[in-house]
Amino acid sequence: MSLNILIVDDSAVIRKMIIKTLGLSALPLGEVCEAGNGQEALDIMDRQWIDLVFADLNMPVMDGEVMIEKIRSNPEWADVPIIVVSTEGSRTRIERLQSQGVRFVHKPFSPEQICRVVDNLLELCHEE
Numbered sequence: 001m002s003l004n005i006l007i008v009d010d011s012a013v014i015r016k017m018i019i020k021t022l023g024l025s026a027l028p029l030g031e032v033c034e035a036g037n038g039q040e041a042l043d044i045m046d047r048q049w050i051d052l053v054f055a056d057l058n059m060p061v062m063d064g065e066v067m068i069e070k071i072r073s074n075p076e077w078a079d080v081p082i083i084v085v086s087t088e089g090s091r092t093r094i095e096r097l098q099s100q101g102v103r104f105v106h107k108p109f110s111p112e113q114i115c116r117v118v119d120n121l122l123e124l125c126h127e128e
């Protein structure tokens with residue numbers, strides 16, 4: 001089993017940091033795709049099956065919250081695990097996202113935080 005991963009962030013530096021962290025983890029990586037905003041991410045998901053999404057919130061063209069709504073309202077993508085990686089500080093906004101089954105990691109993040117949240121998600125997937 002290998003996982004196709006989509007990393008959505010308008011910062012190429014952050015995308016590279018997440019990719020580097022995943023490379024150091026025990027995660028079996030398949031395709032690793034990058035998108036600079038929500039619209040690019042949806043275009044990629046149209047073409048390619050994605051097992052796990054890392055998403056920023058503040059992005060041009062289409063922000064992370066709109067993108068997440070669109071992913072969750074598409075029956076084909078509704079259950080795709082999403083990890084939001086953001087500087088977001090509003091409890092209400094974070095809770096609204098968590099109610100859609102989204103995990104949250106604060107920026108700046110450590111590689112350990114990313115690994116922990118991925119491990120948790122995958123354990124949940126195995127239990128199902």
Ligand SMILES: [Mg+2]
Nearest residue numbers: 010056058059
């Ligand atoms: Mg951003």
